[in-house]
Amino acid sequence: MPDSVESDDIFAMAGLRHTAPKGDFPATEMYPTVAYQVVHDELMLDGVSRMNLATFCTTWVDDQARRLMNESLDKNIVDKDEYPQTAELERRCVRMIADLWHSPDAATTLGTSTTGSSEAAMLGGLAAKFRWRKRGGKGVPNFVCGPVQVCWEKFARYFDVEIRQVPLRGDRLTMHPDDIARYVDENTIMVVPTFGQTFTGLFEDVAGISKALDDIQAKTGLDIPIHVDAASGGFLAPFCAPEVVWDFRLPRVKSINASGHKTGLAPLGAGWAIWREAADLPEDLIFDVDYLGGSMATFNLNFSRPGSQVITQYYDFIRLGRTGYSRVQEQIYRVSQHLAKGLRELGHFEMIHDGDPKRGITAVSWFLKDPDAGFNLYDLSDRLRTRGWLIAAYPLPADRQDETIMRAVLRHGFSIDIIDLLLCDVQRSIEQLQRNPRSKPLTKAEAGGFTHNATAKVPSKTVKARS
Numbered sequence: 001m002p003d004s005v006e007s008d009d010i011f012a013m014a015g016l017r018h019t020a021p022k023g024d025f026p027a028t029e030m031y032p033t034v035a036y037q038v039v040h041d042e043l044m045l046d047g048v049s050r051m052n053l054a055t056f057c058t059t060w061v062d063d064q065a066r067r068l069m070n071e072s073l074d075k076n077i078v079d080k081d082e083y084p085q086t087a088e089l090e091r092r093c094v095r096m097i098a099d100l101w102h103s104p105d106a107a108t109t110l111g112t113s114t115t116g117s118s119e120a121a122m123l124g125g126l127a128a129k130f131r132w133r134k135r136g137g138k139g140v141p142n143f144v145c146g147p148v149q150v151c152w153e154k155f156a157r158y159f160d161v162e163i164r165q166v167p168l169r170g171d172r173l174t175m176h177p178d179d180i181a182r183y184v185d186e187n188t189i190m191v192v193p194t195f196g197q198t199f200t201g202l203f204e205d206v207a208g209i210s211k212a213l214d215d216i217q218a219k220t221g222l223d224i225p226i227h228v229d230a231a232s233g234g235f236l237a238p239f240c241a242p243e244v245v246w247d248f249r250l251p252r253v254k255s256i257n258a259s260g261h262k263t264g265l266a267p268l269g270a271g272w273a274i275w276r277e278a279a280d281l282p283e284d285l286i287f288d289v290d291y292l293g294g295s296m297a298t299f300n301l302n303f304s305r306p307g308s309q310v311i312t313q314y315y316d317f318i319r320l321g322r323t324g325y326s327r328v329q330e331q332i333y334r335v336s337q338h339l340a341k342g343l344r345e346l347g348h349f350e351m352i353h354d355g356d357p358k359r360g361i362t363a364v365s366w367f368l369k370d371p372d373a374g375f376n377l378y379d380l381s382d383r384l385r386t387r388g389w390l391i392a393a394y395p396l397p398a399d400r401q402d403e404t405i406m407r408a409v410l411r412h413g414f415s416i417d418i419i420d421l422l423l424c425d426v427q428r429s430i431e432q433l434q435r436n437p438r439s440k441p442l443t444k445a446e447a448g449g450f451t452h453n454a455t456a457k458v459p460s461k462t463v464k465a466r467s
Helices: 032-043 063-071 084-100 117-133 152-159 177-182 206-220 308-346 377-385 416-435
Strands: 111-114 142-145 163-164 189-191 228-231 253-257 271-275 288-289 296-298 349-353 363-368 392-395 404-409
Touching: 063 308, 063 349, 084 111, 084 271, 084 308, 111 117, 117 152, 117 189, 117 228, 117 253, 117 271, 142 152, 142 392, 152 163, 177 206, 206 228, 308 349, 308 416, 377 392, 377 404, 377 416
Parallel strands: 142 163, 142 189, 189 228, 228 253
Antiparallel strands: 111 271, 253 271, 288 296, 349 363, 363 404, 392 404
16 A cells, blocks of 8 residues: 555554643544544543442443433433423423322422432522521521431532531441431521431431421421432332332421432433422522523523433333332342342351341442451452452441441342352452451552542531530
8 A cells, every 4th residue: 555545444543643632732633533442442441330339320221211312412401492392301200200209299399300419409408598598597507417428518518508417326327316306406407318328328217307306396396397318219219118208208308309310220410309399499599591592490500401311211210110110129129138148148247238128228338347357348349449340448427437338339230140240259359368468458548439429528527416
């Protein structure tokens, strides 16, 4: 081939004869195939998302969902005048979720899609703050919670609200109903139980906390609402533990947030905020905009965002229905319990959450029984990474920060066979660590973190109980 004719082999093309742009904005263009190959090859260095047991987010979707995502990439969900049917699918999802969570009147309940449960949680918190202010609240507003995902610390900091985080005590791993009275006062805008705690996977007792607040109101007159952070549990309990009362069946629950892109099975970028009744969402939070072609209401923190995740969430709802969601979620619980059983049989671990659907989400968490086992959980987590498995190890929240646990989140796409492969690698890793112990066990800082919550760099402030 003459020198003047460029080879048609992609790896001989000009764009791949030098390193990819990494700093200054590129001066020249590339062929699309070359640019694609550069990005594609670099992404091979990422972990395999299906083997990431630290994340709560969806890592498997079917071909039809991928087609819908691709077909609706260019739809901006905020532009309801231009894309009225996308807006209609969002309204249907809100009504369906309100019905799932036992809203008194699902047809009139207000709610919205969001980019995830963090945005939805902040909307629930803002609504509670605005309701408190409308009631004449003065001073610094506060909310009470147990060990929470970092979005609540962000909410407190960004929106000037004091977070009163109940520390763990004794053998407790969640906020308990008898903790509440010592932390609430006339400036408490809400109590936030976590229905599927990020640290352990356990459900907090929403019904018990509601009863404790009823008792407080009877004694003091304080009428304190509940916002439930059901980021992970909101799409599990309705199908697998319907007898657990945590949602709008409790009149004190005014709002709920959940992630569609976690146990809702939607792709990344889907969350939901739902209010019990229209009156629970203050009108001051709703904006009417008319510069996209028609007047429309919006009450999100984000403005322009893709409609594809909501479209795909609606697809999931109508494809599976209650029967299908129950079947899928029950299988994930079976996979979780299989992992817990296998870990228990290895003899090194004490289970915190074993995948019981009445106690928590589709996750397994555990302690190391013997501190002299020849390895710690950071060592094990690090060793499993060599086989591609990402499993989080981290300290518990205050006041049990000297204890380290490990947590695996099981999601749609995990099978018994995959878990058997994982268990073989856990056993192999333990044997290798015991045969070749480190001179100094890994620390949290050396091991690195795999989650967006337990390893976050936002400082947590735990408030002690009032005397």
